[in-house]
Amino acid sequence: MLTISGLTKTYAKSGIPAVDNLSLTVKDGEIYGFIGPNGAGKSTTIKCVTGVLDYTQGSIAVNGADMRSEPLKAKRFVGYVSDDHAMYERLTGTEFVTFMCDVYDVPVSERRKRLARYVDLFDLQGDIGKPISSYSHGMKQKLSIIGALIHEPQLWVLDEPMTGLDPKSSYNLKMLMKEHTAKGNSVFFSSHVLDVVEKICDRVGIIDHGKLIADCTTAELRSSGLDSSLEELFLSITADKDSRGFAFDEEGSGDGRAAQSAATDGVRKSGADTPADGGDKA
Numbered sequence: 001m002l003t004i005s006g007l008t009k010t011y012a013k014s015g016i017p018a019v020d021n022l023s024l025t026v027k028d029g030e031i032y033g034f035i036g037p038n039g040a041g042k043s044t045t046i047k048c049v050t051g052v053l054d055y056t057q058g059s060i061a062v063n064g065a066d067m068r069s070e071p072l073k074a075k076r077f078v079g080y081v082s083d084d085h086a087m088y089e090r091l092t093g094t095e096f097v098t099f100m101c102d103v104y105d106v107p108v109s110e111r112r113k114r115l116a117r118y119v120d121l122f123d124l125q126g127d128i129g130k131p132i133s134s135y136s137h138g139m140k141q142k143l144s145i146i147g148a149l150i151h152e153p154q155l156w157v158l159d160e161p162m163t164g165l166d167p168k169s170s171y172n173l174k175m176l177m178k179e180h181t182a183k184g185n186s187v188f189f190s191s192h193v194l195d196v197v198e199k200i201c202d203r204v205g206i207i208d209h210g211k212l213i214a215d216c217t218t219a220e221l222r223s224s225g226l227d228s229s230l231e232e233l234f235l236s237i238t239a240d241k242d243s244r245g246f247a248f249d250e251e252g253s254g255d256g257r258a259a260q261s262a263a264t265d266g267v268r269k270s271g272a273d274t275p276a277d278g279g280d281k282a
């Protein structure tokens with residue numbers, strides 16, 4: 001569904017790549033959780049994947065359509081929820097969704113039915129007709145999600161989609177993700193909520209300083225020997241232990257740390273520095 005090969009993005013005036021030679025694949029029917037510390041490069045990767053940002057090197061293909069050479073074709077497969085809430089504040093929620101339906105050619109006969117379902121799932125019945133400028137943070141997030149999903153794109157690309165959602169909406173979004181992938185579609189989303197990622201994802205990638213440092217299935221993670229969780233893996237491979245606010249594995253001996261290190265080696269990204277395509281395309 002999504003293939004990223006040797007992606008590098010360096011922002012103008014910055015000599016350091018925000019995303020550095022990153023390669024990953026999201027298969028049909030898969031939910032892929034993309035995690036990493038603040039500033040690691042998640043949103044930059046996502047903006048490249050959705051065609052919002054051009055990139056410095058590498059390639060991105062959605063359903064075989066290259067984001068550079070066939071951008072309109074590639075973008076039609078994608079529904080994108082961004083990390084900010086830049087919206088058309090003077091439109092009502094309904095007008096915004098209608099606009100998205102027009103952009104993506106959603107049949108008129110389908111629009112009302114789809115919107116009614118989402119409005120119900122996200123409890124926006126009383127507000128969908130009101131101007132977006134009157135919406136709360138969470139309401140804008142819900143509307144942004146509806147606008148991204150209304151054309152039933154095969155690949156959902158969601159940048160921290162749970163942020164600001166109330167528990168019912170968060171639960172319903174997770175159910176929608178499951179329902180979507182059960183039909184053979186895919187979800188690529190970033191999050192800082194590791195227990196959610198661990199529960200609903202088929203595959204998890206960890207990015208740090210622009211590099212993909214781990215990429216494994218959640219089944220591999222569970223069988224890796226790590227006694228607790230994704231959180232443990234995350235902390236063990238992204239944090240410099242000397243700079244942690246709290247000691248980690250204090251009680252244990254060096255042996256405990258060694259065992260954990262051996263386990264994390266099993267799920268570390270092998271060949272993270274070796275892109276599929278050499279990574280030096282213009």
Ligand SMILES: Nc1ncnc2c1ncn2[C@@H]1O[C@H](COP(=O)(O)OP(=O)(O)OP(=O)(O)O)[C@@H](O)[C@H]1O
Pocket residue numbers: 011014018036037038039040041042043044045083
């Ligand atoms: N528009 C921009 N111009 C220059 N540098 C940028 C820009 N956007 C992001 N960066 C830099 O790129 C790096 C990656 O940022 P990015 O927003 O991709 O991180 P992130 O993993 O999404 O972080 P967060 O968890 O805080 O959302 C950071 O060093 C950031 O300062």
Ligand SMILES: [Mg+2]
Pocket residue numbers: 042043044083159
């Ligand atoms: Mg981000």
